[in-house]
Amino acid sequence: MQQKTNEFLTRDDVINLNELASSISDYYFPESQIDPSLIATKNQITYSYGNYADSYHGLLEHLNGKFHIYINLDKLGHAYSERSRFTFGHELGHYFIDSHRVALASGQSPSHGSFTGFVSKNRAERQADYFASCLLMPENRFRAYCYRKKFQFRIIEELAGKFGTSISAAALRFCAIGNHPILVVCGFKGKIKWYWSSEDFRYKWLKHGKDRIPDDTVAGEYFELGKSPKTTEEVFAMDWFNIKFEEQAMEKFYEHAKCYGDYSISIIWEN
Ligand SMILES: [Zn+2]
Known part of the structure; x- marks a missing residue:
């Protein structure tokens, strides 16, 4: 499945996004479960949870030098659902990935609604999804949890529970850095x-x-x-x-x- 892996994200993406996101998580939440909204606050990014119907999952907006994240609860359930957390992480990706933020701030790429969770074929969207997955499941902790555990499906469920993600997000992370x-x-x-x-x-x-x-x-x-x-x-x-x-x-x-x-x-x- 080498080909497919390459289509999904480049090898450089996988390495760089992991380093970027894991370091942010370890900095703000060295011990506890990652709360993306707090990372936003610490970076002067405002946010709102709202009911925006069928429009998008999340959106990062840039206006007069300020960034604002919208999370659409009509699509994602409540504010602390796995999918809201993931979408929030995804929008933070558009902020923390230099090329995304620069494109947005310079007006080259206007605010776009995101559909998160590895459903988009667009490379920038996949990068933001991968960023979210690394942010919510930082590498060292994830590896430490897997260490010496024999693989069974329960491990994926436990990882999803521990890091507050969906089963598919935990399983994809396991593909990259799991021990089986x-x-x-x-x-x-x-x-x-x-x-x-x-x-x-x-x-x-x-x-x-x-x-x-x-x-x-x-x-x-x-x-x-x-x-x-x-x-x-x-x-x-x-x-x-x-x-x-x-x-x-x-x-x-x-x-x-x-x-x-x-x-x-x-x-x-x-x-
Ligand atoms: Zn997006």
């Missing part, structure tokens, strides 16, 4: 919305490429048969991957899928 190779696949109506894996995950190609979720997977059965998964299930390499050799077919993997409405998030790993 995993693959994360986001499905939408049976199609693949995006997928990402740890660099050392053994399989690089999904069974149907970037197109659709394979039928014989946990997420596939959710979309095909309406089966709601509750636990971690065993799957075989041939269910998910484009395998080259027959002997790989029955290699055992685990899949834990969280499915809701039109969406699925699958975490896939082997022992």
